[in-house]
Amino acid sequence: TEPVRDGPGNVDRGVVSGSNDPSSQEEDENQGQSQGQDINCNTSSQNSEQSSSPTPSQKTTATPSPSVKTDCIAPDCVACRAEQAGNTKQGPQRWKYHRAFINKETGYGLIAKEFIPAGSIIYADQLVHLTEREEGKYSTGNGDVDALLEAKVTAMGSDWKTAHLSMPKPNDHKEPGTGPYTSIWNRYHIPVTWNGVSGGILGLNLSFTNHSCFPNASLTLVNKYRSDSGRRYKKPRLAGAVVRSFTDIHKGQEITISYFYAKGEVEYRRLYALDLLGFRCSCRCCLYPKAEVEDALGTYYRLEHVLNNPRLITKKPAAAYQAACCITDKLTDCGIADTRLALIWAKCALIAGYHSDIARIRCFLLMILKLTEVLQGPTGHLFHRAIKWFECMPAMPGFGISSRGLSVMKQADVFLEHRTEAQPYLFMVGAEKGEYVRVGRYLRVPDEERAKHGHRFEVVPDTVPVPASKKRRRKKKNLKTEKESEKCIDPEKDFLSLWLGVVNSFVDQYAVKQEYTASKGKSRMSSPSRNQQCSNGTCSGCGGGGQLLQVVYSGCLCEEEGGVEADGGG
Numbered sequence: 310t311e312p313v314r315d316g317p318g319n320v321d322r323g324v325v326s327g328s329n330d331p332s333s334q335e336e337d338e339n340q341g342q343s344q345g346q347d348i349n350c351n352t353s354s355q356n357s358e359q360s361s362s363p364t365p366s367q368k369t370t371a372t373p374s375p376s377v378k379t380d381c382i383a384p385d386c387v388a389c390r391a392e393q394a395g396n397t398k399q400g401p402q403r404w405k406y407h408r409a410f411i412n413k414e415t416g417y418g419l420i421a422k423e424f425i426p427a428g429s430i431i432y433a434d435q436l437v438h439l440t441e442r443e444e445g446k447y448s449t450g451n452g453d454v455d456a457l458l459e460a461k462v463t464a465m466g467s468d469w470k471t472a473h474l475s476m477p478k479p480n481d482h483k484e485p486g487t488g489p490y491t492s493i494w495n496r497y498h499i500p501v502t503w504n505g506v507s508g509g510i511l512g513l514n515l516s517f518t519n520h521s522c523f524p525n526a527s528l529t530l531v532n533k534y535r536s537d538s539g540r541r542y543k544k545p546r547l548a549g550a551v552v553r554s555f556t557d558i559h560k561g562q563e564i565t566i567s568y569f570y571a572k573g574e575v576e577y578r579r580l581y582a583l584d585l586l587g588f589r590c591s592c593r594c595c596l597y598p599k600a601e602v603e604d605a606l607g608t609y610y611r612l613e614h615v616l617n618n619p620r621l622i623t624k625k626p627a628a629a630y631q632a633a634c635c636i637t638d639k640l641t642d643c644g645i646a647d648t649r650l651a652l653i654w655a656k657c658a659l660i661a662g663y664h665s666d667i668a669r670i671r672c673f674l675l676m677i678l679k680l681t682e683v684l685q686g687p688t689g690h691l692f693h694r695a696i697k698w699f700e701c702m703p704a705m706p707g708f709g710i711s712s713r714g715l716s717v718m719k720q721a722d723v724f725l726e727h728r729t730e731a732q733p734y735l736f737m738v739g740a741e742k743g744e745y746v747r748v749g750r751y752l753r754v755p756d757e758e759r760a761k762h763g764h765r766f767e768v769v770p771d772t773v774p775v776p777a778s779k780k781r782r783r784k785k786k787n788l789k790t791e792k793e794s795e796k797c798i799d800p801e802k803d804f805l806s807l808w809l810g811v812v813n814s815f816v817d818q819y820a821v822k823q824e825y826t827a828s829k830g831k832s833r834m835s836s837p838s839r840n841q842q843c844s845n846g847t848c849s850g851c852g853g854g855g856q857l858l859q860v861v862y863s864g865c866l867c868e869e870e871g872g873v874e875a876d877g878g879g
């Protein structure tokens with residue numbers, strides 16, 4: 310599980326999501342009612358709201374007063390002001406949500422005020438961004454971080470600052486060692502890793518958008534490459550955040566995003582959130598676990614390790630694909646089709662690339678593009694990356710190290726044409742674990758014979774047996790070529806560096822470190838050589854720490870075509 314680089318989200322139109330289900334909607338609305346959610350704004354209650362909003366410590370203990378339960382808590386609620394001015398039905402600002410009390414563990418959140426169809430932009434926020442490095446540098450005295458935050462907030466403009474300061478403040482900002490800005494920051498910021506740098510972000514709407522392990526919206530961070538005067542920045546800056554719905558959100562439902570890619574069963578997720586973010590997750594998915602979702606997220610957690618196992622990827626590719634198929638089937642069956650799914654496909658595309666299987670790469674990349682286009686839009690990190698790979702597959706990390714799956718672009722057509730039926734062939738479901746069934750070995754069965762076969766495809770066996778003597782000679786030749794290539798590079802080792810570095814550039818630095826620590830010393834292949842130390846202080850791969858695992862074949866991730874660094878994503 311990892312903190313979000315680029316908002317999660319999803320959309321596979323063929324899938325019925327939990328929130329699309331009318332019965333679940335009814336359930337959601339009932340739930341909202343029973344928890345005291347009411348989306349009616351009431352400006353007259355605004356003055357009392359600030360004082361009656363719970364502090365972090367109260368969140369877990371105090372039950373909110375009825376007035377807090379039923380009223381819009383936002384003193385600066387634009388929807389209320391607009392309503393007062395009588396212009397809700399016109400103009401560019403038609404607010405789709407209210408702030409409202411969710412439950413005592415979670416505090417406040419955003420509740421849809423009207424139906425929000427899948428694919429809508431719910432809001433775009435300007436952000437204050439504070440990196441861990443900045444925080445560390447300024448935290449020499451208690452007031453310093455507060456002063457830094459004040460400067461950042463002031464730079465956002467007076468309206469933004471006023472709205473920011475009017476947010477309900479925890480503990481009346483009297484916690485020792487905090488000023489007004491730090492106390493607001495501590496309560497409302499969301500931790501992200503953006504362009505390889507860890508830190509936090511805070512936006513006026515984002516501040517009230519809660520996490521869910523089964524979210525209905527996705528967060529995408531957007532880069533800015535030029536200043537307002539047109540001067541090009543040396544490094545891209547964080548311009549803002551866009552939150553999109555990736556499934557229909559009904560009136561009364563909470564708008565949620567993922568702060569991390571949740572996996573594992575409920576207890577694991579809750580503990581993980583506590584460890585990583587400091588709260589026990591109380592999303593609907595964790596408070597009211599459903600067997601099907603638990604099974605899917607549990608399988609995801611257990612089997613994802615297979616996809617990160619270098620030995621399996623190189624020696625037993627069918628096993629890796631089968632694991633991927635099992636995870637994706639379970640996730641989509643219960644309606645989870647978000648970035649988590651795209652990440653699994655990205656790993657599959659990399660495995661295919663390793664084995665020179667262009668046809669499979671094409672299929673997996675197209676699946677990623679279709680999904681992430683809706684989830685993240687063209688500024689999304691994963692979308693951008695998939696486009697780049699699509700344009701130049703040999704530039705994919707580890708491409709062509711093995712040629713077991715050699716295939717060409719055109720061969721993907723057969724899979725793409727019969728997408729659902731081709732699924733088992735794409736993921737080599739019937740194959741022996743160590744086998745690599747080439748795409749070209751599947752033949753389309755003519756329609757008239759389909760009934761006889763029961764399916765559209767047939768695996769064509771290798772028809773021409775290779776004579777024993779030739780076999781031996783070929784083996785020797787292969788050994789020689791392998792030895793020769795080892796002289797130039799160590800394919801396995803280099804691939805692993807690439808693999809782990811790039812795959813994990815999509816995910817958390819945190820998880821990478823853990824994985825590295827876990828596998829350290831156990832596998833010859835997974836130990837990068839000592840001289841592969843990253844020296845780039847802002848490397849997206851190692852987060853500036855120079856961890857060995859993040860080093861890629863030709864240098865650091867940050868040197869790689871500027872891609873990971875420049876294409877957004879938190």
Ligand SMILES: C[S@@+](CC[C@H](N)C(=O)[O-])C[C@H]1O[C@@H](n2cnc3c(N)ncnc32)[C@H](O)[C@@H]1O
Binds near residue numbers: 496517518591
């Ligand atoms: C961006 S703020 C959201 C606003 C927050 N609910 C409030 O009332 O202050 C993030 C904080 O909300 C709380 N939160 C968000 N999602 C949560 C969840 N799924 N379970 C429990 N607490 C959550 C955590 O305290 C987190 O630090």
